[in-house]
Amino acid sequence: YDDRDGEIWYDGKFVPWREAKVHVLTHGLHYASCVFEGERAYGGKVFKSKEHSERLHKSAEILGFKIPYSPQQLVDAKAELIRRMGFTDCYVRPLAWRGSEMMGVAAQQNTIHCAIAMWQWPSYFSPELLEKGIRLKWARYQRPAPNTAPTASKAAGLYMICTISKHEAEAEGYQDAMMLDYRGQLAEATGANVFLVQNGEVHTPTPDCFLNGITRQTVMDLARRRQLKLVERAIMPDELAKTDEVFLVGTAAEVTPVGQVGDYMFKVGPVTRQLREDYLKEVRAHQNSAAA
Numbered sequence: 001y002d003d004r005d006g007e008i009w010y011d012g013k014f015v016p017w018r019e020a021k022v023h024v025l026t027h028g029l030h031y032a033s034c035v036f037e038g039e040r041a042y043g044g045k046v047f048k049s050k051e052h053s054e055r056l057h058k059s060a061e062i063l064g065f066k067i068p069y070s071p072q073q074l075v076d077a078k079a080e081l082i083r084r085m086g087f088t089d090c091y092v093r094p095l096a097w098r099g100s101e102m103m104g105v106a107a108q109q110n111t112i113h114c115a116i117a118m119w120q121w122p123s124y125f126s127p128e129l130l131e132k133g134i135r136l137k138w139a140r141y142q143r144p145a146p147n148t149a150p151t152a153s154k155a156a157g158l159y160m161i162c163t164i165s166k167h168e169a170e171a172e173g174y175q176d177a178m179m180l181d182y183r184g185q186l187a188e189a190t191g192a193n194v195f196l197v198q199n200g201e202v203h204t205p206t207p208d209c210f211l212n213g214i215t216r217q218t219v220m221d222l223a224r225r226r227q228l229k230l231v232e233r234a235i236m237p238d239e240l241a242k243t244d245e246v247f248l249v250g251t252a253a254e255v256t257p258v259g260q261v262g263d264y265m266f267k268v269g270p271v272t273r274q275l276r277e278d279y280l281k282e283v284r285a286h287q288n289s290a291a292a
């Protein structure tokens with residue numbers, strides 16, 4: 001990804017893509033003092049841009065640092081970068097990290113850097129796969145407890161177990177991994193939240209040790225608008241035996257039907273199809289009403 005044309009917003013300036021570099025003694029690289037966002041723009045406008053920028057700030061605060069650009073400055077930077085890149089639909093990746101002045105676990109004095117990159121990233125999966133639903137392997141790792149890691153932060157360090165789990169899943173021909181939490185409850189996939197459909201009701205795990213995703217909150221609103229019964233609760237994995245439909249939601253994944261989790265098989269059903277359609281409409285409707 002580093003050898004491309006275009007620009008990256010880096011510490012308040014637009015710099016050529018290939019020149020957006022960090023030093024090898026960057027604290028964020030050694031000690032994972034880094035937080036990031038994943039956003040999508042539709043029709044030239046970032047969906048829920050303000051919410052994502054506020055979450056980036058909150059993620060940083062949880063790790064004990066403050067981003068030197070306000071959420072509004074980040075919203076404006078994203079809008080300007082989309083114009084400069086000439087994109088309509090794209091993925092947006094803001095990140096913030098501790099720099100390289102001090103080396104060691106403590107790094108209170110280090111400069112906080114911030115960058116935003118964007119690129120075209122259509123659907124994760126092929127239309128054929130979305131028709132059948134993706135296949136998930138059970139992950140080797142569990143989501144840590146909130147007193148074991150800063151689980152409410154979208155912190156780079158929390159993705160170590162996601163990358164390992166996703167690599168293991170892909171090596172065996174699956175598309176992703178399903179993670180349990182520290183109690184053995186159903187948690188989420190490696191980069192998306194999960195929903196189940198049981199007897200026409202929509203159930204989703206309570207987000208007490210993983211991200212309460214912005215897409216998750218949008219899809220919950222859409223389910224309510226469809227007058228579907230919505231239940232947030234602890235869900236044990238053996239409940240998949242009495243589950244009719246499973247789908248993942250996330251900025252990149254949007255609404256992705258799941259056809260298999262471990263040995264449990266699912267059909268892509270009407271509730272998943274409806275909410276997927278509603279979501280894809282919502283992100284486009286938003287572009288017409290909201291400011292960038």
Ligand code: PMP
Binds near residue numbers: 252
């Ligand atoms: N969980 C994880 C681990 C993620 O990486 C993401 C993607 N940011 C989500 C959930 C979904 O969050 P959102 O809907 O805000 O993209």
